[in-house]
Amino acid sequence: MKYLAYILLIVVGVACSCSSDKEAYVPISENKELEFIVPSNFPEPTYNVKMNPPTEKGFELGKKLFYDGRLASDGVVSCGFCHIQDFAFTHHTHIVSHGVDGALGTRNAQPLHNLAFMKEFTWDGAAIHLDLQPIIPITAEVEMNETFGSIIKKLEERPEYVEMFAEAFEDKKINSDNILKSLSQFMIMMISSNSKYDKIERNEGSVFTADETAGFELFKSKCASCHSGTLFTDQSYRNNGLPVDTLYNDIGRKRVTGLASDIYKFKVPTLRNIELSFPYMHDGRLKTLKDVLDHYSDGVTDSETLDPLFRNDDNTISGIPLTEEEKQYIITFLKTLTDDNFVNDSRFSEF
Template sequence: MVKNIGYIVLIIFGVACGSDKEDYVPISQNPELAFTIPSNFPEPSYNVTLNPPTEKGFELGKKLFYDGRLSSDGVISCGFCHIQDFAFTHHTHIVSHGVDGALGTRNAQPLHNLAFMNEFTWDGAAIHLDLQPIIPITAEVEMNESFSSILKKLEEQPEYVTLFREAFEDQKINSENLLKALSQFMIMMISSNSKYDKIERNEGSVFTANEAAGFELFTSKCASCHAGTLFTDQSYRNNGLAIDPEYNDIGRNRVTGLTSDLYKFKVPTLRNIELTFPYMHDGRLKTLQDVLDHYSDGMVDSETLDPVFKNTDGTILGISMTEEEKQQIISFLKTLTDDDFVNDTRFSEF
């Protein structure tokens, strides 16, 4: 538990000593929450000063996240597709399904360390975390709802009326505050207590021989894209998946229109990867073994295939690895699992 204290501690600022907030007349005390950057993490991309998480804003964001009222059938909440036990992915679902069982085309992404990401979704369609939820809320195959209808539903709930009043200076139930509250909840979802983190921060953990060998292999074969402590360089790449005729998902090209972006997807973080199966943007690979088999033997050539996967003579595709090396990489990847995060009751529905 001691490990969590760093970012559990609340700064009891509130109005009592926050002189910059003089004209804010709160309905009740609404202390700011400490947004603590883990010492092995980079600076956040999210401008926390523009939407500082507060106790009430976070509580509101969490309530909204788990509320089916954000969908047209009253059932599909954010938490329906983003389940904490699996690092907020949609466990067992290859592609997500939403209102009336409608199928999407993509695998739900994990939600953690979002404050450190520049763009969101597999193709980067959302350029700010505050705007991201507009996509699932309004998508027919996800929540299939409109903001005006949601706001009407929320206005009828005394609990929401109170929470919005307590959480925001203008005290209004509107889309902006709704989105800000969701962001306050999501930026607090930091996963930084895996075995790997404890090793990186010299907190006394050590790799087993297999994990250490795996880390070395990973560093030379994978870390050019799955880079740094977030395990993504946040670029868009084509890692040689065969085009799926059912979805023909063109990836980043959908956003930029550039031919050079066809079939490129955001390099995903690998934190909690043991929990977030199935893998890839369409969930086509079931296990980590399948993923490594893809990188060694399953790659398909195309115009936009990342050059790192092509040998200089262009004949052999992929990353060569022995069976033993694959097992070592998998052992290493499992050190990225953060049990504290998936069990952290601050983020749990109940």
């Protein structure tokens, strides 16, 4: 079997039992559960899909909310404003994202895909559950600068939202819980698993070129200790030797744990669709993949939390020595992680 069907339940949505109160006017149509399919080369999801199973109506609602500027105080900065599908849902033109009234954040927008398989979210792991993650951008002054109370009021004024919430959720309510659940239903369906790399991993008939094979071998020996497994991240927090930024003084994981040993550590990012999600690193400081490899070979900078992998036995800095040719091979391999099906999948598109 090519795919493991994680859930294959079809449920009939909310049937309206009432006849006298005004809810009876809301046309309730059938709400089917969507199939959440775990690709055969993926691990089991960390998201508890049974607790919030994506449904047709919940997904459509989550998508509408994702692309709706009403979630921001200025009516413009939707989730999709910073997370653009063509670039694997990143804000590619922006080094650090910018939110309402052009307010600048301090971090580069992360790609959104395969979130159902991640344990923690954001560059420093500040969000420990996907359902809670959107609270950060919604309420952050430099992002959407909004409150749930105000969003709920705005949504209640829109008949289409009253109807959609009623169809998507049994309690029919427009509340923060249902807003967050529907956003998660949309986001967990965003699975990127059809790159050339995947097709090779699943023996679906593709083969690497000689250069890609050379790159893959180099990658496995030099990069995969951190960017490991089919998600290309071990989901740990590490310091990969970027010079400390004096502009934002972003302390990384220490912001969450308070531990001195976590200063300047950031979550090891996935490398799926990396060709599309430039610029790179938590603050978008590196423009190209070549810049990234130049950093690993020549730019790794010492600090007390630098990952031991970048040191020699005598404690001096080794970085990851690479020839120009080796860098090109690795870049060629990284491009096999691009999933055109995903970035063109109309299920996730605004229009």
